[in-house]
Amino acid sequence: MTTKTESKLEKLLARGEFVISGEIGPPKHAGPEGIVKHAENLKKYIDAANITDNQTAIVRMSSIAAAFHVLRSGLEPVIQITCRDRNRIGIQSDLLGAYSLGMRNVLCLSGDHQSFGNHPTAKNVYDIDSIQEIKLVKDMRDSRKFLCGEEIKQNEPRYFIGGVANPFADPLEFRVARLEKKINAGADFIQTQAIFDMGRFEKWMEMVRKRGLHERTNIIAGLIPLKSHKAARYMQKFVSGMLVPDEIVYRLEKAKEPQKEGVELCVEQIKHLKQIEGIKGVHIMAVAWEEIIPTIVEKAGLFPRPSL
Amino acid sequence: MIVAENKPFHDILGLIEDAKKILIVGCGGCVAVCLSGGEKEVGVLASALRMSRKKEGNPLETVEVTLPRQCDPEYMDMLKGYVKEDIDCILSLGCGVGVQFIAERFSKWVIPAQNTKFAGGTIAHGIWEERCGLCGECILYKTGGICPIIRCSKSLLNGPCGGSQNGKCEVDKNLDCGWQLIYDRMKKFGKLDLLLKIEPPKDWSKSRDGGPRKVVREDVKIS
Numbered sequence: 458m459t460t461k462t463e464s465k466l467e468k469l470l471a472r473g474e475f476v477i478s479g480e481i482g483p484p485k486h487a488g489p490e491g492i493v494k495h496a497e498n499l500k501k502y503i504d505a506a507n508i509t510d511n512q513t514a515i516v517r518m519s520s521i522a523a524a525f526h527v528l529r530s531g532l533e534p535v536i537q538i539t540c541r542d543r544n545r546i547g548i549q550s551d552l553l554g555a556y557s558l559g560m561r562n563v564l565c566l567s568g569d570h571q572s573f574g575n576h577p578t579a580k581n582v583y584d585i586d587s588i589q590e591i592k593l594v595k596d597m598r599d600s601r602k603f604l605c606g607e608e609i610k611q612n613e614p615r616y617f618i619g620g621v622a623n624p625f626a627d628p629l630e631f632r633v634a635r636l637e638k639k640i641n642a643g644a645d646f647i648q649t650q651a652i653f654d655m656g657r658f659e660k661w662m663e664m665v666r667k668r669g670l671h672e673r674t675n676i677i678a679g680l681i682p683l684k685s686h687k688a689a690r691y692m693q694k695f696v697s698g699m700l701v702p703d704e705i706v707y708r709l710e711k712a713k714e715p716q717k718e719g720v721e722l723c724v725e726q727i728k729h730l731k732q733i734e735g736i737k738g739v740h741i742m743a744v745a746w747e748e749i750i751p752t753i754v755e756k757a758g759l760f761p762r763p764s765l
Numbered sequence: 766m767i768v769a770e771n772k773p774f775h776d777i778l779g780l781i782e783d784a785k786k787i788l789i790v791g792c793g794g795c796v797a798v799c800l801s802g803g804e805k806e807v808g809v810l811a812s813a814l815r816m817s818r819k820k821e822g823n824p825l826e827t828v829e830v831t832l833p834r835q836c837d838p839e840y841m842d843m844l845k846g847y848v849k850e851d852i853d854c855i856l857s858l859g860c861g862v863g864v865q866f867i868a869e870r871f872s873k874w875v876i877p878a879q880n881t882k883f884a885g886g887t888i889a890h891g892i893w894e895e896r897c898g899l900c901g902e903c904i905l906y907k908t909g910g911i912c913p914i915i916r917c918s919k920s921l922l923n924g925p926c927g928g929s930q931n932g933k934c935e936v937d938k939n940l941d942c943g944w945q946l947i948y949d950r951m952k953k954f955g956k957l958d959l960l961l962k963i964e965p966p967k968d969w970s971k972s973r974d975g976g977p978r979k980v981v982r983e984d985v986k987i988s
């Protein structure tokens with residue numbers, strides 16, 4: 458099977474492996490030790506890790522710089538580039554720079570609005586949106602062109618391009634159409650918003666399959682392992698774009714050992730998702746609970762990970 | 766219209782604290798329509814300022830005049846007779862344009878009494894909402910007459926983002942998601958296929974990003 462890039466993630470997907478990615482949030486300081494530790498602990502258990510880009514608009518070490526430490530530690534990073542903080546010049550420049558450092562995967566997203574973060578009075582950029590960004594990365598790779606149309610004469614960056622999709626946002630019918638738009642723009646893989654409402658997710662997947670979209674991109678299901686019913690309740694109430702059914706909140710509330718229950722739930726979800734046609738892997742977002750990933754992967758029967 | 770809102774009263778008091786006699790200039794244009802800078806508001810503000818200064822034992826003298834518009838040199842001429850030697854400063858209730866037109870014309874210290882907010886319209890008595898981001902190249906024909914630049918918090922051209930739920934924007938549960946509105950309208954008109962096209966990046970040079978803008982119309986110029 459031929460691949461378009463040197464990405465390990467792409468190669469594994471092309472081979473038909475059920476992939477697992479994780480997420481590492483860079484620190485609010487300039488020290489790399491924590492990221493390196495996470496990368497070393499996780500590298501045997503996941504195939505790649507997203508390195509978030511000033512997630513929830515809180516200033517942190519840059520995604521690309523943190524990803525460099527991850528890469529050096531032997532784990533494949535997926536850099537994130539949001540449209541909130543950079544215009545089309547900054548985005549293309551970062552794409553060139555990150556590629557020169559060995560990055561091979563990029564996730565394009567619009568980014569949380571700055572009003573959620575620790576600099577709510579900042580100006581936002583949004584010069585281009587996430588769909589335009591995906592197309593930009595694809596055109597740099599496949600047409601060897603900058604956004605302005607100028608040719609990239611040599612060493613064009615060849616990224617495996619990711620986008621996000623939220624099956625739980627509205628309007629539901631248009632969510633699938635917009636996913637198709639992202640695929641048409643060039644998304645090679647799609648990570649979904651964290652799934653708690655499996656019923657709605659399956660309904661969405663059915664619509665995805667009806668349009669044949671699962672054959673045109675790699676859909677990777679997003680999961681967040683829950684530590685407590687409070688965490689579940691918080692996401693249910695305060696995080697836009699999430700749907701957390703009450704039964705999940707109750708299940709954790711009733712549990713004697715909520716953390717264990719959270720792991721159990723996540724493992725069940727993985728096993729279930731593995732059976733759904735068109736799901737190519739899972740993306741586990743255990744931010745601030747990264748150390749739980751090995752347990753989840755082992756319990757889900759997905760250890761050891763394949764090598765290239 | 767341009768919608769403006771008075772600065773907090775105490776801020777205005779502070780801005781004129783050194784003055785003994787001020788000229789308060791209202792505007793009969795947009796700010797009169799949005800009830801913030803017309804003749805009536807000039808009168809109300811002037812008497813409030815005088816009263817407050819009197820209480821402080823530092824009386825203030827005011828001269829009041831409202832021009833049909835402050836954004837027109839022709840009407841600015843009408844102000845000449847009022848800008849006398851003994852006027853310490855001019856307080857304008859025009860939008861930011863009016864304040865600047867006064868400053869360009871007269872060598873007097875000019876102070877804005879308003880915060881100029883946006884281009885919008887009246888929703889109900891006492892409620893105004895933003896509608897246009899003055900982007901310089903209108904694309905409302907692509908989005909069913911609803912502006913994604915100003916009604917989407919991220920100005921997305923290929924929305925809605927993943928934060929849109931129950932018709933509301935992720936930024937505020939009381940704010941309509943501009944893209945939900947666009948979707949509903951396009952659906953109603955059977956034009957959803959237009960939303961499937963990837964809208965290319967916008968030419969922001971036509972907007973404020975290209976530097977201060979100017980419109981020149983040869984056909985109406987009097988040379």
Ligand code: SF4
Pocket residue numbers: 896897898899900901902903904905912913914915
């Ligand atoms: S598209 Fe531009 S000109 Fe048209 S309403 Fe929106 S901001 Fe105003």
Ligand code: SF4
Pocket residue numbers: 916917918919920921924925926927928929930933934935936941942943944945
């Ligand atoms: S929720 Fe709607 S209005 Fe708000 S940023 Fe997203 S697309 Fe724009």
